[in-house]
Amino acid sequence: MEKLISRGAEADIYLGKWGPLDAVYKVRIRKPYMNEVLDSFLRRTRTLREAKMLRTARAYIPTPHVLYVGPKSYVLVLEYISGRVMKDELNSNPSLAFYMGVYLARLHSNGIAHGDPNTSNMILGASGKYYMIDFGLSYFTERIEDYAVDVHLFREILNVQHTEVYDEALRSFYEGYFSESKIEKNRMLDKLDEIEKRGRYSRRRSFQF
Amino acid sequence: MIGLGIESTAHTFGASIMSDDGKILSNVKDVYRPPEGMGIHPREASRHHSDVAPRVLKEALRQAGVSYRDLDFIAYSAGPGLGPCLRVGATLARFLSAYYDKPLVPVHHGIGHIELGSLLTGARDPLVLLLSGGHTMILAAHMKRWRVFGETLDITLGQLIDQFGRYVGLSSPAGPQVEALAQKGRKFIQLPYIVKGNDISYSGLLSAAKKASRKEAVEDVAYSLQEVAFSMLAETAERALALTKKQELMVVGGVAANKRLREILEKVAERHGSRLYAVPQEYAGDCGAQIAWTGVLYYRSGVKVQPESAFIQQKWRIDEVDVPWRS
Ligand SMILES: Nc1ncnc2c1ncn2[C@@H]1O[C@H](COP(=O)(O)OP(=O)(O)OP(=O)(O)O)[C@@H](O)[C@H]1O
Ligand SMILES: [Mg+2]
Numbered sequence: 001m002e003k004l005i006s007r008g009a010e011a012d013i014y015l016g017k018w019g020p021l022d023a024v025y026k027v028r029i030r031k032p033y034m035n036e037v038l039d040s041f042l043r044r045t046r047t048l049r050e051a052k053m054l055r056t057a058r059a060y061i062p063t064p065h066v067l068y069v070g071p072k073s074y075v076l077v078l079e080y081i082s083g084r085v086m087k088d089e090l091n092s093n094p095s096l097a098f099y100m101g102v103y104l105a106r107l108h109s110n111g112i113a114h115g116d117p118n119t120s121n122m123i124l125g126a127s128g129k130y131y132m133i134d135f136g137l138s139y140f141t142e143r144i145e146d147y148a149v150d151v152h153l154f155r156e157i158l159n160v161q162h163t164e165v166y167d168e169a170l171r172s173f174y175e176g177y178f179s180e181s182k183i184e185k186n187r188m189l190d191k192l193d194e195i196e197k198r199g200r201y202s203r204r205r206s207f208q209f
Numbered sequence: 210m211i212g213l214g215i216e217s218t219a220h221t222f223g224a225s226i227m228s229d230d231g232k233i234l235s236n237v238k239d240v241y242r243p244p245e246g247m248g249i250h251p252r253e254a255s256r257h258h259s260d261v262a263p264r265v266l267k268e269a270l271r272q273a274g275v276s277y278r279d280l281d282f283i284a285y286s287a288g289p290g291l292g293p294c295l296r297v298g299a300t301l302a303r304f305l306s307a308y309y310d311k312p313l314v315p316v317h318h319g320i321g322h323i324e325l326g327s328l329l330t331g332a333r334d335p336l337v338l339l340l341s342g343g344h345t346m347i348l349a350a351h352m353k354r355w356r357v358f359g360e361t362l363d364i365t366l367g368q369l370i371d372q373f374g375r376y377v378g379l380s381s382p383a384g385p386q387v388e389a390l391a392q393k394g395r396k397f398i399q400l401p402y403i404v405k406g407n408d409i410s411y412s413g414l415l416s417a418a419k420k421a422s423r424k425e426a427v428e429d430v431a432y433s434l435q436e437v438a439f440s441m442l443a444e445t446a447e448r449a450l451a452l453t454k455k456q457e458l459m460v461v462g463g464v465a466a467n468k469r470l471r472e473i474l475e476k477v478a479e480r481h482g483s484r485l486y487a488v489p490q491e492y493a494g495d496c497g498a499q500i501a502w503t504g505v506l507y508y509r510s511g512v513k514v515q516p517e518s519a520f521i522q523q524k525w526r527i528d529e530v531d532v533p534w535r536s
Contacts, residue, residue, distance in 0.1 A: 007481065009448035033443060033476040035436045037397045087452075116406040120452065137404065149362065153406035159528075160349060160356040161452065198363060 010046065010136060015080065018067045022080035026050075029074070043074040046136040051076055053112065053135035060106040062131045081131045086122040087161065094165035094172060099130045100154060101176025107138075108147040109182050114138050117150050118157045144183060148191035151177070155192075211275060212282040212508060213305075214501025215266075217298030218290025218318045219342055220249060220382060222258040224266045225497030226273035226280075229505045231328050234273035236498045237265050245380040248371070255293035262301060269497065277309045282513065284504025287315035288522035289343055295521040303519040312513040314504040315520060319344050319527045321499030322488075323355065326461035328502055330486035334536070336455040338446060338474070339527075341462030341495070342367040342382070345442070346527065347407060347449045350535040357528050358449045359407025366464050369411040369438055376419045377427050387431050388467050394432020398425055402437050407448055409441045439470050443477045450481040459486040466493040506534050 005024075006013040014025040028043040051069040058065075068077035090096055100122060107114055114121075115137030123131045141147075154173065158166050178185050211234065216223040223238035241257040243249055270276060285302035288295055299315075306313035322344075323337050336358070337348045345365040347358040364372070367384070374383025398421055401413040418434045450458065458478040464470065471487050478485040492498060507513065510533040514520075 006451075008451045009444050031440075031443075031476075032480075033473040034440050035397050035433075037399070038402065038436060038440060041399070042402065116448075118406060118452065137406070149405055149408070153408060156357060156359065156407065160351065160358050163352050163356065195362065 010042075018077050021067070022082070023067055024064070024078045024080050026076040026078060027074065044071050047071050047074050047076055049138065050134075050136040053138040054078070057107060057112060057132070057135065057138075060110050061103045062125075062129050063135070064131055064133060078133075081123045081125045081133075083123045083125040083131075085120045086124065086130070087119040089124060090119055090162050090169060091165055094162070094169040096124075097158070097169040097173040098176035101173040101178075102180050103130070103132050104150055104154070105177045105180035108150070109180065111140050111142055112138060113141050113146040113150050115150070117154045119161065144187065144191055145195070147183065148188060148195055151188065152192055152195050210281045210505070210508070211273075211279060212284055212314070212501055212504045213269070213280050214316070214321075214497045214499070214504050215283070215285040215298045215302050216318070216321070216495050216497045216500045217258050217294050218286050218288070219294055219495065220254060221495035222261050222265055222297070223495060223497035223500075224269035225501040226269055226275060227498060227501035227505060229509065231502070233498050233501075234275070235269045235271075236492075236496055237269045237272065238496055239265055243381060246375055246378050248375060248381055249291070251291040251293045254291065255297050258294055258297040262297065266301070277305060277311075280309070280311055282312045282314050282504055282508045284314040284316050284500050284507070285519075286318045286321065286500050287520060288318065288525040290318060290523065292521070292523050295523065299519055299521050303516045306519075307516040312508065313516050313519055314507045314513050316500045316503045316507065317525060317527060317530045318495075318499070319346075320355065320530060320532060321503045322461040323348070323459075324503045324506055325492060325499040326459055326486070326488040329489055329492055330459060332457040332459040332486040334455065335457035335459035335486060336446070336449055336453055336483075338442070338458070338460040338465075339462050340366050340442075340460065340464035342371075344462065344527070345409070345411075347445060348527070349449075349453055349455065350532065353531055353533060353535055355527050355530070355532060355535075358453070359409070359445045362405065362408050362410045363412040364415065366411065366438060366442065367462070369415050369434075370464070372415055373418050373422075373431070373434060377422050382463065384463060384467065387435070388469065390428050390431035391435045391469065392432075393428040394426070394430070396426070396429040396432075397436065398429055398433040400433055400437045402441055404441050404444050407445045409445055411438065411441075414438060435467075435469055439473050442470075443473050446474065446477050447481065450477070450483055454481075456483050457486055458483050459488075461488045461493070463494045466490045506532075510534055
């Protein structure tokens, strides 16, 4: 392990070597504020889950190779993908959201929800291929509701981090998504509506009194 | 310039006079308490508000040493909230505005929490955790709106705590009592921890905690409930901090008064080279000052309505509201 390249919500990411290969070490470190039982439960299950889901998803979309899994040390060693994250590219080229749409649809068609489809979790590799990463929150599911939550999360990210290009990026995302999805467009959009209305201050219901 | 703010979205009827240099000249409130083990009843609460309103308003003016004629505007909480409660505050505000010929300023309750927090803590461009009865949201200002980074997919943190409290026989709002119970808890009970990206879901946690309270000590369940609920929130706050790199993490709303939560958020901020700005406890809960201060900001930006077009909105998303004074 050499250089810290990113500090996320759960993990520190180091750039290092695995034999002769460039590799990424994803280390889920102890949260000083968290109850210890909960903390180690989350670190263990997510390390295992991420390794398993990265491997499973490889059958459908490009993901980095898993080189090592350490459920006791909470470490994952992954193939290093050199390139740029979608987050840094999207504002100048919103049509790239198309690929996020395609990849999410492929995962969903195979019974997987990603759980955190933000634009930092997509790396445009030097080969010109997009890789999806960060599967710690992903899970197997057959429920359309869970797929819709993925789509909702992506919309949320577009709205806060890519506000300027929201409409165009969302259009491209849907184009990609519905070109591969087995779910009918109207059904998905209805489900999204339902989620976004649920139990919260959603629709405008203004009246004079 | 001075203005009056009237708050009446839920339990609290409040009135406050503030000046445009950010001084709180008065902040008076009276909180409706439903019978033990019961939730808020909108009509009962609104009756309470009508009963206490004259006294609360009079006291707010007296403490500030002003009369209605001295005011530059009258602001009220237009939503979101409970219809009957909102109507009490809005009707009063409309009447006062028409009678004394003062501009009327409708305010979104959640934005009130954020802007008062920003004034009192000095946070300038924070990532915001808005944790009130009706909101559990992570927000950041961008292009003149408060944009939602993450939120609950079902019930809010406030509702989680209140509904659990009610289930174990506490009176609502149950925040302080659940916190006191949790401090006595020792054993950690595993409860569902559900995070999806920047969003969270608390409904599974609520049912599991209710169930656990039937066979485990209530202190242990309260403790575990808080640990899990707060950790979920901390994780999404960390994710949003990692994405935005904001230097300020601000927490506002009633749940912000919880000491354990503040301790956790301190550490969250520290881990990401950020700093925690927590709203002072006495201004964490609903109050007139949040409305008065936001009224000042709107009034300065030229936003006001005619008394006859006063409105209330029981449902009103915070990211639909323009905030012209923000970047
Ligand atoms: N295999 C990889 N090759 C190159 N860079 C990577 C790789 N994995 C991660 N990164 C870089 O590190 C960043 C964070 O990685 P990742 O998304 O896996 O963790 P995280 O966001 O911290 O996780 P979480 O959101 O679950 O806390 C990525 O946005 C990317 O810039
Ligand atoms: Mg990530």
